[in-house]
Amino acid sequence: MIALRLALGIGLLFIVSLIIFGATELLPGDLAQQILGQGATPETLAALREQLGLNDPAPVRYWNWLSGALTGDFGVSLSNGRPISELIGARLGNTVFLALYAAALAVPISLILGILAALWRNSIFDRAANAGALTAISFPEFFVAYILVLWLAQTGLFPSMVRINPTTTFGDRIYMTFLPALTLTLVVTAHMMRMTRAAIINLMASPYIEMARLKGLSPLRIVLRHALPNALAPIINVIALNLAYLITGVVVVEVVFVYPGLGQLMVDAVSNRDIAVVQAVALIFAGAYVALNLIADVLSTITNPRLMHRR
Amino acid sequence: MGFATSVLLGLAGLFALAWVLRAGARSILTGQSRSIANDIPLTAAFGLLVIAIYAAVAIAAPALAPFPEREIVGGQFQAWSAEHLLGTDRIGRDMLSRLIYGARNTVGIAFATTALAFVVGSILGLWAALTGGWLDQVLSRFVDALMSIPALIFSLLLLTIFGTSVLTLILVIAAVDATRVFRLARAVAQGIVVMDYIEAAKLRGEGAWFLIRREILPNAMAPLVAEFGLRFCFVFLTISSLSFLGLGIKPPTADWGSMVRDNATLITFGDVTPLLPAGCIALLTVAVNFVVDWQLHRASGLKES
Numbered sequence: 001m002i003a004l005r006l007a008l009g010i011g012l013l014f015i016v017s018l019i020i021f022g023a024t025e026l027l028p029g030d031l032a033q034q035i036l037g038q039g040a041t042p043e044t045l046a047a048l049r050e051q052l053g054l055n056d057p058a059p060v061r062y063w064n065w066l067s068g069a070l071t072g073d074f075g076v077s078l079s080n081g082r083p084i085s086e087l088i089g090a091r092l093g094n095t096v097f098l099a100l101y102a103a104a105l106a107v108p109i110s111l112i113l114g115i116l117a118a119l120w121r122n123s124i125f126d127r128a129a130n131a132g133a134l135t136a137i138s139f140p141e142f143f144v145a146y147i148l149v150l151w152l153a154q155t156g157l158f159p160s161m162v163r164i165n166p167t168t169t170f171g172d173r174i175y176m177t178f179l180p181a182l183t184l185t186l187v188v189t190a191h192m193m194r195m196t197r198a199a200i201i202n203l204m205a206s207p208y209i210e211m212a213r214l215k216g217l218s219p220l221r222i223v224l225r226h227a228l229p230n231a232l233a234p235i236i237n238v239i240a241l242n243l244a245y246l247i248t249g250v251v252v253v254e255v256v257f258v259y260p261g262l263g264q265l266m267v268d269a270v271s272n273r274d275i276a277v278v279q280a281v282a283l284i285f286a287g288a289y290v291a292l293n294l295i296a297d298v299l300s301t302i303t304n305p306r307l308m309h310r311r
Numbered sequence: 312m313g314f315a316t317s318v319l320l321g322l323a324g325l326f327a328l329a330w331v332l333r334a335g336a337r338s339i340l341t342g343q344s345r346s347i348a349n350d351i352p353l354t355a356a357f358g359l360l361v362i363a364i365y366a367a368v369a370i371a372a373p374a375l376a377p378f379p380e381r382e383i384v385g386g387q388f389q390a391w392s393a394e395h396l397l398g399t400d401r402i403g404r405d406m407l408s409r410l411i412y413g414a415r416n417t418v419g420i421a422f423a424t425t426a427l428a429f430v431v432g433s434i435l436g437l438w439a440a441l442t443g444g445w446l447d448q449v450l451s452r453f454v455d456a457l458m459s460i461p462a463l464i465f466s467l468l469l470l471t472i473f474g475t476s477v478l479t480l481i482l483v484i485a486a487v488d489a490t491r492v493f494r495l496a497r498a499v500a501q502g503i504v505v506m507d508y509i510e511a512a513k514l515r516g517e518g519a520w521f522l523i524r525r526e527i528l529p530n531a532m533a534p535l536v537a538e539f540g541l542r543f544c545f546v547f548l549t550i551s552s553l554s555f556l557g558l559g560i561k562p563p564t565a566d567w568g569s570m571v572r573d574n575a576t577l578i579t580f581g582d583v584t585p586l587l588p589a590g591c592i593a594l595l596t597v598a599v600n601f602v603v604d605w606q607l608h609r610a611s612g613l614k615e616s
Contacts, residue, residue, distance in 0.1 A: 012456075012459055015456045015459070016456070016459055016460055019456060019457065019460065020460070020468065023468055023469065023472055024472060026472055026473075134597070134600055134601075134604070135593075135597055137600070138544065138593055138596035138597040138600050139593045139596070140548050140551050140552060140555070140568075140589060140593065140596075141552065142552065142568075142571060142589060143571075143586065143589035143590065143592065143593050146571070146575070146578050146585070146586055146589065147586065149578055149579070150578055150581065150583065150586065154579075154581050160579055244461065245461075247461060247464075248461045248462070248463040248464060251463060251464075251467075251556070252552050252555065252556065255555075255556055256575075266464075266467060267467075267556050267557075267558065269471070270467050270470055270471045270475075270558055271475070271557060271558060273471055273474070274471075275471055275472065278467065278468055278471045279468070282460070282464050282465075282467070282468045285461060285464045286459070286460045286461065286464060286465075289459070289460070289461050289464075290459055293459075
């Protein structure tokens with residue numbers, strides 16, 4: 001069961017890499033021509049084609065690209081000639097740090113809010129939380145980010161730009177990345193909270209909950225001991241989906257806070273039309289997305305005995 | 312904060328106006344439209360009012376805007392004054408006028424993109440569900456594969472390849488979004504194609520296009536309309552984000568996303584002006600979400616007890 005799912009996940013990763021590579025084949029004209037522009041002489045064009053390996057047939061180039069990517073060698077940037085792995089290196093760590101930071105804030109907050117909203121269903125708290133969540137979902141990320149800047153950075157509490165380098169201590173990092181992390185938290189919490197609430201309310205209608213209620217258990221005990229374990233599978237899925245969402249959310253937030261991460265690298269590469277860098281970063285983002293969904297599937301299978309031991 | 316209070320007052324005013332209009336509609340209308348007016352929650356009435364205001368502003372933009380969209384009419388970053396109600400932007404264009412024209416450009420482009428995604432996605436989805444067999448399999452697996460890449464990342468990849476003009480922006484976002492519409496349209500239609508009346512129409516010898524247009528589409532309309540609202544919000548936010556990143560609609564065309572980016576420096580000085588376009592985006596998205604919520608509620612036949 002789980003082995004099958006893992007095999008499917010690896011197959012999916014393979015297809016994703018194929019799409020990302022295949023997209024460049026759609027490029028109108030020739031990559032070498034793109035880089036050098038119209039004024040290039042035939043000799044320099046031929047030389048660059050040779051250097052980029054454009055004369056090889058597409059399957060060979062795909063194989064070279066993929067095997068390179070798997071060993072951490074993504075080739076060189078088309079706009080400045082630096083190795084892409086060098087560009088990605090530190091930025092990957094920064095982006096992962098920001099996403100984990102936001103997740104560490106968002107997951108507990110949204111679970112608690114979601115459970116409370118389900119517990120006090122249709123109360124003022126529930127209605128306020130729902131309206132707040134719907135509003136937060138509707139806001140563009142940069143709007144949330146700038147409101148926080150206006151509100152918290154203006155007073156000098158937190159820096160509005162993140163200047164981190166390898167020597168920054170962990171404590172400073174936490175402090176300096178607080179605003180970007182809070183922005184991401186606000187954006188994903190809304191969604192996670194709504195889904196948690198829906199999952200629990202759905203379960204609260206089942207007969208065994210009715211039974212527990214008739215036995216005279218306290219509402220909190222019913223939610224925590226009876227409803228929550230069975231709601232774990234949908235909740236895990238929601239968390240994974242939102243972590244996957246964080247991956248794309250970081251792109252905008254990194255630009256707002258001038259955070260040296262992968263998202264900013266990708267945006268710069270898109271405006272320079274540096275296809276090699278875009279491909280590499282897209283592969284990392286898409287890979288993380290597929291992996292998170294895979295982990296969610298496996299975890300929700302493990303937490304559900306009926307799926308785990310299927311007859 | 313004086314500004315925050317005035318925003319809250321403005322929103323409260325809109326809610327009050329929505330309430331008054333709803334009360335008016337209840338007393339004037341009769342028949343079926345009367346029952347809708349009776350049924351509509353205040354949030355949805357507010358949403359409809361806001362959408363109507365946006366549409367009016369977008370249509371009447373040249374008449375409403377005090378200055379032309381692209382002309383430099385003053386100094387850089389002028390403060391709010393009687394002449395320039397919301398001041399001027401980074402190179403001296405009138406903020407209010409650009410905000411008004413933005414309703415036309417940003418919302419118009421987002422709407423066109425959503426409509427395109429819907430036409431392509433739903434026709435393919437209904438067709439796949441109707442035909443079944445290998446066509447369905449090929450299209451569905453292809454869409455599954457495309458959907459395994461996050462939408463924003465895939466859009467960025469395609470924009471790198473095809474360049475960043477408004478036309479490619481519309482086509483790229485529509486293509487990425489059509490995959491999501493396809494999924495829903497196919498799922499909805501699969502419940503419909505097994506009905507007897509479809510079988511009867513097939514036996515009458517009707518073609519696929521007639522079946523899609525006259526038999527399936529009318530029955531699949533309700534979920535598709537609600538989905539249109541949700542998709543519009545999504546497309547609208549994506550396009551604004553891309554414009555904000557400098558990869559979507561570009562100056563001198565007035566666009567809310569790029570206006571935020573252009574004037575963002577003011578925010579660090581405590582000026583709220585650059586937030587206004589972002590606020591316009593947020594307000595419209597909230598309004599559409601309210602209306603969609605109401606429609607979904609109506610379609611599912613749920614009643615608040």
